[in-house]
Amino acid sequence: MPSRIPTPRRVPLWLVPALWTLGLGLWGLSRQDSLWRDEAATWQVALRSAAGIRAMLAHVDAVHGLYYLLMHGLFDWFGPTTTTLRLPSVLAMAVAAGCVAVIGERLAGRWAGLGGGMALCLLPAVQFYFQEGRPYALVAAGAGVSTLLLVTLLGGRDRWGRWAAYAGTVLVCALLNWFSLLILPAHAATLAWSGAGRRMWARWAAASGAAVAGALPLVLFTSGQSKQVSWIPPLTWHMMIGPAVLLAVGGLGALVDRPGGRRLSIASVGLPLLAVPQLGLAAVSLEKPLFLDRYILFSLLGLALLIGSLLGAAVRAVAPRFPAASRWLVPVLLACAVAALLPQSLAKRSPSSRVDDVLAMTADVRRMKEPGTAVVFLPGARRDARLVSPEAFTGLRDIALARSPRASGTLNGVEASPARIRDAMLAQRRILLVTDAPGAARPENGRRERVKAAVLRDYFTVIGDERVRGRRVTLYARK
Template identity: 75%
Template sequence: MASPPAALRRRVPVWLIPVLWTVALGLWGLSRQNSLWRDEAATWQVAQRSTAETVHLLGNVDVVHGCYYLLMHGLFECFGPGTTTLRLPSVLATAVAAACVAVIGERLAGKQAGLAGGLVLGLLPAVQFYLQEGRPYALVAAGAGISTLLLVTALQGRARTAHWIAYGSAVLACALLNWLSLMILPAHLVTLLWTRAGREVWSRWAVASATATAGALPLVLFSRGQSGQVSWIPPLTWHMLIGPAVLLAIGGLGALLDRPRTGQLSVAAVGLPLLAVPQLGLLGLSLVQPLFLDRYVLFSLLGLALLIGTTVGRAVRAAGTRFPRASVWVLPAVVAVAAVGLLPQSLAKRSPESRVDDVLAIASDVRRMKAPGSAVLFLPAARRDTASVSPDAFSGLRDIALEQSPKDSGTLKGVEADADRIRTAMLAQRRILLVTDAPRVARPVRGARDRTKAAVLEKYFAVVGDQQVRGRRVTVYERRAPAG
């Protein structure tokens, strides 16, 4: 008769511990000291607009994130705006992804491999970054995990029609959150080729994939008209290849240790394509148009977690043959050592300094530095996000460059007057607060409007106050006395 602890271990599903572990990692320092950076500020302000206002916005910008914004609008309506409401969906989505990794790993390489893979996912530095991010990338990872688990189910001969409907729905949902996630389809294609899938699996996969792609195609085509939004992404350089190369090297080593065979369903057959194909695919796309950002293929790290988990599982089995009693401590020891080794990065990613700026930090300084009759300028106009998420801090300040508000214009930063009108409005002011980027993150001033703002302030105004905090800066200018 099995002992109570052994019986309990058999009853506890393998995915439960990775889910609890990932949620704990996500809740740790979730508010990041009540900070909010510029990408999350976009989610924050759009989520508080009405559905009609959001649709108006999507016609101009950010249509690729439209479904995510509508989801967050619903959550903000139900639970109210806050950093917990903003980031908790990413925490829960990453936990779902960890559960999928654990189940896949268990099916293909044993319980220890599945448990290790599920625990490893939440420790990966990039995953820890987006684990607490008010953006859609963790949700895409969850969908990728679900679709990959369904594919494995099909390759094991256990899929029904409902499984394929769910597969196509998961792929489509991911594509509607970020259509670059469609690169999971060629990754799954490689898995089908590797395992020499049967004709029925091929036909059903083709139908599900084609249906999901067709469903996402309107979004893909429409978003091409907004490609200017990613014009800031730098062209591909050699140093940008270091990260993917390291990931592929680690994943490749894990695949070799799995001793894969053609025609056999294994962790290598699933995890290596899931890791490599999206990474290489994004690199290839970036040769045509610069698009290489690791968050676009965050879901590929599920493949890395699977491969690392299998390596740890093999180590546990190897130890078990020589040291049966000690082998039960191999996995906890590996996770503990990894957690301690990554602790500095974990702490850093939970600090406000982990992001390029903090939209909320400067609001208190604006409250303190403003005075009756003061005007405010934003340079560039995108820094108006501070006012959008902290409107109370800017009450009483006249936004003299603004011609149409972000909500009314269906944009994130509003529509500003032309350069001549901005110049005239500035010269009529005695005191101006300028909200801009701190020098360490500021980009060169571009555009006639922004050049005019900078030139008029330099020529006709003097600095009487300046405060920089977490990538943002507010400077108080007063009109110089006319030369005598």
């Protein structure tokens, strides 16, 4: 009897986009050892003790509490480096790309899955945030996992364990950033579009309700910290141009999928995942300005699915006449996309891609400081430079600070009253000012900031001034 020759096992499709995303994420990960203000917040909070982080969350940034505790553990284990800071986001987006590939393959074939998974990390917003020491890529990974679980359940594999995993994943995402709860109405639209029965609706409602109930205390508590996002501008028509373009591309992908009838498809999964968070956050922002693309980064998984649908349809159109060439269509189109986006990809990995660089100006601080010099931060939030690079500020007296960030349980400390700041400044012969470069500055209307600026303008003169990557260091001497 002839022996059976074992056939080689095919490489899982999801592995290719996951490794592709990981490779692109590792490319230029350090951004030339730069660190911008949002990442500086993660850095300095992660260096605190767990008790210190919990004390801070009672006053500020509770919405990111779980993420800060996670980064605290990673900094303890692997040390505070830019790799430790950003690698979790890269790994998370690789998971998201793998989920897109699996969903696309199940619903529209291998080329749609491969194309969608590979396209995800080429999207400009994804390239920005999957190298960022913030929680948005982790939320995207959770969105990918929860959507894959929903597709699995709608596909007939209805098990309570999967529903529990679905509820747990949605809850963890909400604890990382509760705007991710916008995925629930997107999934509800998928259930309606695919013709889910009453039993499926009941189980989804139970799982979703459990996730919302678990996140509700955080949502209610952080509503009292809404002053943190008071800087977000009101929604304008101009701000909706980008989302409109995304929705147009996604709509084209949905049409190509031929979403006729009540069935599970790329269109019924991808279009709600793209459109509902975008439109939902826009609707919320009509009442309170909150529209930032990073809050709904996870919606781009829907766009990637729909792009995969377009690529899969292109292969099906070409295959009957050119079967050999059709196999190369997706790789060639992806190569063209990589080439076209290369200038932008390089720009995203440069320090100038962010508003500022907290670390770049520390060399100027070291050079310009002298014994007896005081330091003033304007606004006080620019104290983040000292918090992430304390050695550069050794010997400089922070004369406006009344209570340190750790002692006060705040991000940047508590400053003295305007009158005391004025008196302290007038007692100095030299003051080193750390502030924003003009192009990166926001208008500051607080009394403390106005007093700082007025004292320097009226009683001091500039003897040294350096600007680098969104930050400015100016040395003043008494007139």
